[in-house]
Amino acid sequence: MELRDQIMGIVDEIGNSEDKLIEILISVQKKSEHHYLSEQSLILIAELLNIPFSKVYGIASFYSMLSTKKRGKYVIQICNSTPCYLYKGKEIVNMFEDILGIKMGEVTQDGLISLEYTSCIGACDQAPAIRVNDRVYGNLDRGKIYKVITSIRRGEL
Amino acid sequence: MAKLISELCELVHPLSVEDYTKQGGFSALEKTFKIPPEDVIKEISDSKLVGRGGAAFPSGIKMNVVAKEQNEIKYVICNADEGEPGTFKDKYLLNHVPFQIIEGMIIAGYAVGAHYGYIYIRGEYPDTHALLKRAIQELKKNQYLGNNIMDSGFNFNIELRAGTGAYVCGEETALIESIEGKGGDPRLKFPYTAVRGLWDKPTLVNNVETLANFCVVMNIGAEKYKMLGTDNSKGTKLFSVSGCVNKKGVYELEFGTSLRELIDTYCGGIEDDKAIKFVQVGGSSGGVFPAHMLDIALDYESFRKYGVGLGSGAVFVADESICIVDFLKATMKFFQHESCGKCTPCREGNRHIVKILDRISEGKGKMNDIKILLSICNAMIETALCGLGQSAPTALLTCIEYFRDEIEEHIHGYCRTGVCKFGKEGY
Numbered sequence A: 001m002e003l004r005d006q007i008m009g010i011v012d013e014i015g016n017s018e019d020k021l022i023e024i025l026i027s028v029q030k031k032s033e034h035h036y037l038s039e040q041s042l043i044l045i046a047e048l049l050n051i052p053f054s055k056v057y058g059i060a061s062f063y064s065m066l067s068t069k070k071r072g073k074y075v076i077q078i079c080n081s082t083p084c085y086l087y088k089g090k091e092i093v094n095m096f097e098d099i100l101g102i103k104m105g106e107v108t109q110d111g112l113i114s115l116e117y118t119s120c121i122g123a124c125d126q127a128p129a130i131r132v133n134d135r136v137y138g139n140l141d142r143g144k145i146y147k148v149i150t151s152i153r154r155g156e157l
Numbered sequence B: 001m002a003k004l005i006s007e008l009c010e011l012v013h014p015l016s017v018e019d020y021t022k023q024g025g026f027s028a029l030e031k032t033f034k035i036p037p038e039d040v041i042k043e044i045s046d047s048k049l050v051g052r053g054g055a056a057f058p059s060g061i062k063m064n065v066v067a068k069e070q071n072e073i074k075y076v077i078c079n080a081d082e083g084e085p086g087t088f089k090d091k092y093l094l095n096h097v098p099f100q101i102i103e104g105m106i107i108a109g110y111a112v113g114a115h116y117g118y119i120y121i122r123g124e125y126p127d128t129h130a131l132l133k134r135a136i137q138e139l140k141k142n143q144y145l146g147n148n149i150m151d152s153g154f155n156f157n158i159e160l161r162a163g164t165g166a167y168v169c170g171e172e173t174a175l176i177e178s179i180e181g182k183g184g185d186p187r188l189k190f191p192y193t194a195v196r197g198l199w200d201k202p203t204l205v206n207n208v209e210t211l212a213n214f215c216v217v218m219n220i221g222a223e224k225y226k227m228l229g230t231d232n233s234k235g236t237k238l239f240s241v242s243g244c245v246n247k248k249g250v251y252e253l254e255f256g257t258s259l260r261e262l263i264d265t266y267c268g269g270i271e272d273d274k275a276i277k278f279v280q281v282g283g284s285s286g287g288v289f290p291a292h293m294l295d296i297a298l299d300y301e302s303f304r305k306y307g308v309g310l311g312s313g314a315v316f317v318a319d320e321s322i323c324i325v326d327f328l329k330a331t332m333k334f335f336q337h338e339s340c341g342k343c344t345p346c347r348e349g350n351r352h353i354v355k356i357l358d359r360i361s362e363g364k365g366k367m368n369d370i371k372i373l374l375s376i377c378n379a380m381i382e383t384a385l386c387g388l389g390q391s392a393p394t395a396l397l398t399c400i401e402y403f404r405d406e407i408e409e410h411i412h413g414y415c416r417t418g419v420c421k422f423g424k425e426g427y
């Protein structure tokens, strides 16, 4: 019931016409603790907008900022476009994997942090750059990586 | 530095209407409202301004097509999707002078007879999105948006739409699909979006930087504007510089400035005095120039001679520690990931190219692979449906032209930079 209410609230706010679908998906994902669109939420959205589930699912899987897979509470996205990736970006991938003990694409066992790649986030002047949820961190080195992870673990982000 | 479009950046508070008007903001709009729409289009045409979103299409011609359409409803779309890797100049403009971009949209709306605009902002820029939302509110409050703007009798409203991380949505037909709430598949090029665009209505799609230029042209006039730049590239261009230079960032330069001057004078040269290996201009879909070609002038005609474009104006500077094959792999994986999959040459072409490059980087390539790569590239350029597939092979083709030796070395099991380990564990 709770999820239904939440999604109904979002649809009420944004509107229930088909062109609002993407906005709604973004909003629902934003409200989800694990930054993803569960199957149940997609079913509800399809129902409320009166469009086929397959279409809602199709859109959710087309756009790379939308996820149908459960992620960590904090999603660390490392830019893998050339300006970052070739400018110390590869090194920071190794450092993150090393420190967190997971590989790219995985979630830590406690469900707190997931590691992903992202295409260019327009922070090329601060390479290597990452995004944690909505925030960008640039000019990363081992020290800064530790800081970011520690503040996540302490709940300071 | 000839600062025209970025003149007010860092000079005004981005959300202060008072600051903006004090510094001459909305004077372009005032001038626009004093003359009939045809004359606005004539001014833009006379200025020889071309679109800054990558395709360099003459802005006046596009405006004219939309203006000529007889339709009560038309749209202006600001393309702020900025997905080309290495590009961050639109973000710079939007974060510093959002009012100027909106002013450009109102000018465009008046010129073509549109009363409604959309800004399609990339999902990766949530701060910019929030700022734009407030900028629109401010302008509504101060009656620069809404009905009877500046007592002109002209009405204009703007809505914001967010992208969700698909590079292909920067392509204008895919962008329109995305605003309509669909997956971003590019449409066939005909009919042009200018004739049948958003919800099948005549639609003018312009890049952020192009819109900023509308204000400049209306402010200083086409005659003065044309004096800047070269014979075939008028005005200034923003370049987003990344890589191994001392001062990365956004620089506004008059067309015709050399690549070397940009790097040495504006960006303070190369970090640790390393040697440049190559510079890629135009983002991942742009061409690669080796170090000995840095005297090339940054303008459309000079680049055309080499069969490449200036694209978005992204400049990625690579030093000698970067391996060409590794660079190409990263580049082509981007296109493989971003291909929407609608047409075969792009979907399959990118996949095959990545596979072959992987093989080469593992020392398992064959000499014939280069020939295969070339033929896939040519097929993509000729038959891909949209600009993504057509421009994806540019970096690869230019690297085969200028760095063939280094690719062949890999086929023989040697990587001069030590980046490719050929299955052996690195140090």
Ligand SMILES: Cc1cc2nc3c(=O)[nH]c(=O)nc-3n(C[C@H](O)[C@H](O)[C@H](O)COP(=O)(O)O)c2cc1C
Residues within 6 Å of the ligand: B050, B051, B052, B053, B054, B055, B056, B057, B059, B079, B080, B081, B082, B083, B084, B167, B168, B169, B170, B171, B172, B173, B205, B206, B207, B208, B210, B211, B386, B387, B388
């Ligand atoms: C794959 C692809 C991605 C594109 N991405 C962008 C973009 O992020 N921003 C942009 O302004 N134009 C982009 N374009 C170009 C647009 O299709 C269109 O030409 C441009 O928005 C027109 O505006 P202009 O005439 O002001 O340049 C892209 C084109 C392609 C093929």
Ligand code: SF4
Residues within 6 Å of the ligand: B168, B186, B338, B339, B340, B341, B342, B343, B344, B346, B347, B384, B385, B386, B387, B388, B389, B390
């Ligand atoms: S060229 Fe690529 S991105 Fe463009 S329509 Fe074809 S598959 Fe889609």
